[in-house]
Amino acid sequence: MMKKEITKKLNGEIERLTNKTFKFDQRIKDGWFSAVYFLKTKEIAEKLRPNNQVTMQFFQKSDAVLCGSDEAIALIHTFADKPEDLEIHSLKDGDKISPFETVLTITGPYQSFGYLEGILDGILARRTSVATNVYNVVKAARTSGKQKPVIFMGDRDDHYTQQAGDGYAAFIGGSTAQATHAMNEWWGRTGMGTMPHAMIQIFEGDVVAASKAYHELYPNDDLTVLVDYNNDVITDSLKVAHEFGDTLKGVRLDTSNNMVDKYFLRNQHLMGTFDPRGVNSPLIFALRKALDEEGFEHVKIVASGGFNEERIRKFEKQNVPVDIYGIGRSLLDVHIGFTGDNVLLNGKPESKDGRQYHPNPRLEKVSYID
Numbered sequence: 001m002m003k004k005e006i007t008k009k010l011n012g013e014i015e016r017l018t019n020k021t022f023k024f025d026q027r028i029k030d031g032w033f034s035a036v037y038f039l040k041t042k043e044i045a046e047k048l049r050p051n052n053q054v055t056m057q058f059f060q061k062s063d064a065v066l067c068g069s070d071e072a073i074a075l076i077h078t079f080a081d082k083p084e085d086l087e088i089h090s091l092k093d094g095d096k097i098s099p100f101e102t103v104l105t106i107t108g109p110y111q112s113f114g115y116l117e118g119i120l121d122g123i124l125a126r127r128t129s130v131a132t133n134v135y136n137v138v139k140a141a142r143t144s145g146k147q148k149p150v151i152f153m154g155d156r157d158d159h160y161t162q163q164a165g166d167g168y169a170a171f172i173g174g175s176t177a178q179a180t181h182a183m184n185e186w187w188g189r190t191g192m193g194t195m196p197h198a199m200i201q202i203f204e205g206d207v208v209a210a211s212k213a214y215h216e217l218y219p220n221d222d223l224t225v226l227v228d229y230n231n232d233v234i235t236d237s238l239k240v241a242h243e244f245g246d247t248l249k250g251v252r253l254d255t256s257n258n259m260v261d262k263y264f265l266r267n268q269h270l271m272g273t274f275d276p277r278g279v280n281s282p283l284i285f286a287l288r289k290a291l292d293e294e295g296f297e298h299v300k301i302v303a304s305g306g307f308n309e310e311r312i313r314k315f316e317k318q319n320v321p322v323d324i325y326g327i328g329r330s331l332l333d334v335h336i337g338f339t340g341d342n343v344l345l346n347g348k349p350e351s352k353d354g355r356q357y358h359p360n361p362r363l364e365k366v367s368y369i370d
Contacts, residue, residue: 016092017070018369019078021186023164029079031115038115045111055344056117057357058104058124060336065135066095066103067169068127072120073366076106080113084370089363094131094172102360103338110342117340124338126162127169133309133331134173140312141325149176149324151192152183153304157329170331176324194221194252200229207236208243215247224250224302231255232262233283234290241296250300252326253279253287257306279303281320288321302326 025032031039045052069090077083086108097103103124106113134152141148152170155163160182167183178184180191195214203210211225223244227236237251255261257278263286264276274282284301291299303315304326315322343357344350351357 016366017074017186019074022071022074022078024075024078028075028116028119033119034115035118038117042111042115045109045114050109050111052110053108053346054110054114054342055105055107055357056114056340056342057102058120058338058340059100059102059358060097060124060128060338061099062132062336063099064097064128064336065131065173066091066097066124066128067093067131067172068124068165069093069104071127071165072104072123075119075123076113076116077368077370079116080108082108082112084368086113086368088366089360090366091360091362092364093127095362097128100358102358102363105363107344114342121338121340123165125336126334127165127172128338129334129336130166130169130331131173132336133333134170134175136309137307137312137325137327137331138174140309140316143316143319148322150174151176151302151304151324151326152178152331153326153328154332155180155183155328157332166332194224195226197226197229197254200226205230208239211240211244215244222249223247224252224300226254227251228253228255228261228279230262231259234261234263234287237287237299238290238294238296241291241294241299246298248296248299250302250323251287251291252302252304253284254305254326255279255283279305279307281315281318284320284322300324304328 027033070093073088073090076086076088080086086106088106090104091097138150141150152167152175154166158166163180163182164185167178168186170178171187177192179193184190195210200207200210203213207225207227207229211223215223225240225248227233230236233253233255241248255278260276261283263283264271270282274280284303288301300323301321302324303322307325307327308330312325341351341355343355349357
């Protein structure tokens with residue numbers, strides 16, 4: 001069922017991911033993850049206002065890419081009391097949203113779903129933040145109508161329990177690939193990657209030997225070699241290029257931001273006008289020139305290590321010859337917060353001052369799926 005849903009979503013159809021996709025913690029039903037004051041309000045509503053009907057609406061305050069709506073709806077359908085009686089209207093994952101635009105409304109007895117408010121805010125905040133971060137990075141990596149691939153490499157910067165949801169949000173934002181299988185779980189693909197520094201280490205720093213081992217075991221993969229282990233990316237790139245020829249598809253630079261590549265140490269006359277540490281534009285220009293002069297124009301350059309939207313925009317403005325960007329930590333910044341407000345009571349306006357009902361004609365009614 002999950003793969004069928006995902007296929008329809010990828011093909012542009014309207015079917016949503018459902019509770020069959022997600023692995024919710026069953027303690028949600030017991031209120032374990034809800035603020036205690038929501039639980040107390042639920043009990044009061046049950047005992048003293050059992051016939052209330054409220055409308056709760058959700059919004060945020062930025063231009064953003066919505067994500068988490070399917071997850072939020074599935075959570076409501078899983079844990080609300082009598083979810084089949086609730087009326088839900090929502091935008092879709094991937095929709096561009098404006099500040100204060102209503103993205104989701106839920107109508108029904110407060111005691112049925114109100115205690116889920118904080119959890120729903122958190123889902124929408126995290127997923128939308130990641131999707132928006134990725135969208136902005138992907139947009140920055142688009143030059144002259146050509147889109148450069150962006151690989152989501154956030155596993156080491158993320159709690160493992162968040163990988164599936166954050167990987168899906170990265171997909172919604174437009175990333176090309178994700179690093180782990182878990183990051184691809186909700187949309188039916190597998191993780192991708194070639195070699196870490198640890199693999200080169202077990203071959204005693206011999207990049208060619210490590211690459212041969214990789215190619216021997218994974219001959220059908222596009223061979224992309226990590227070349228900064230010895231802090232000499234041009235020398236090691238040329239070594240593997242001469243060894244593999246057309247078989248080599250790419251080289252990846254991941255130089256630490258506190259290191260100066262040996263190319264500059266050998267050519268100190270080049271320094272003085274830029275920061276020579278890490279993966280910098282003069283180093284990539286020099287690498288591209290060296291590869292091309294040796295006849296390896298086909299070898300792509302992958303850059304990773306501390307990249308964010310601002311840094312990519314700077315590289316693209318300078319026409320730095322990066323073919324693919326690998327990004328992790330900066331995409332996980334949760335900077336968008338959602339608010340859920342009760343705005344209607346029994347069909348009439350009733351809300352905290354300043355938080356009135358804002359109907360949105362873009363919202364679509366969501367059918368209950370058991």
